[in-house]
Amino acid sequence: MSSKFPLVTLLGPTAVGKTTFAVQLALELDAEIISADSRQVFRGMDIGTGKDISDYKITNHVISSHLIDIAEPGTEYNVFQFQQDFQVARDLIISKGKSPLMCGGTGLYLESVLLGYNLVDVPVNEVLRQQLSELANDELIKRISSYRPLHNTTDILDRERLIRAIEIELYKQQNNHQQLAIDFVHTPVLGIRFDRKTVRERITTRLRQRLNEGMIEEVQHLLDQGISKEQLMFYGLEYKYLTLYLSGEISYNEMFRLLNTAIHQFAKRQMTWFRRMENKGIKIFWLEGEVGPELNHAKALNYLKSFQTFSGK
């Protein structure tokens, strides 16, 4: 395929084979992959996040990937940073004359790019932080609620985050910044999905494999590195339940059962997010996983071809 898209996206819930599919597609499109995965950004979190470098090798090529292993485990990463990093990665890929292929399952991150969220780079305001630090939590909550509706309790659980949220909102109000915010609504978006029941089976099978392939040791290693239990728990899923298991709070069987269910529920939430994206006007070309990768690959290429014709490029 010769002419280039400003962006091609491949999304889907966990355990549908996105990476392998993306790598094959990247080879065809002469593309490099930008990962949109909120957990694969962390170094040392490999098996638990399904990060497998060997996946990027195909025949005798290695497909370049971006936004993987770019943050220290134990630190935080967020949409704003993702959007920034995405821009840099995309510019780099284009400057090499290649195509950017965004691939991942983190709905918020995908949407922030596709809908062009206007996220402003808000500097630290020490004076404000000093003032706010003297207020009671109730006061802080009242302040942030007066600026914007609360999304959920994540907004108000943590004092530090509460103060940061006020800092951001105040800055936006006072500075009237219209950030770059390019949207990619009219670029092709491919999705892979399976029947819900099949996804569950795939998740369970994969979980068994990962447990046998050193996932427990991986989490133990992170704990040994000094990453706090709380932080690991907040990363969720594998990191949460394996931490509970390793600290003796739940048995192996409980861990398996709870984690398995949690991943099933996660896949469902991912699908909910994709439906929301469709409702917001993002057209997703769904490839049914049951059909098999070969046929889906052909379908995907066809769709991209028709997309070009349609948009007159």
Place this chain on the structure above:
RNA sequence: GGUGUCGUAGCUCAGUUGGUAGAGCAACGGACUGAAAAUCCGUGUGUCACUGGUUCAAUUCCAGUCGACACCA
């Protein structure tokens, strides 16, 4: 073979002194622009094992059948 207990939602079980039934988990739907694999909200999905009987009315009482478990042989 005999005696007893039990059979209610996908699972574990409540319950109805007779007026067609809930809880937890699962499942399903949704919200979510600075932690998003997080966080939060909503929804009961059912031949009350089966067949008869009593009754205005049976998931509930009675009898039988089937199944599970326990004990006795």
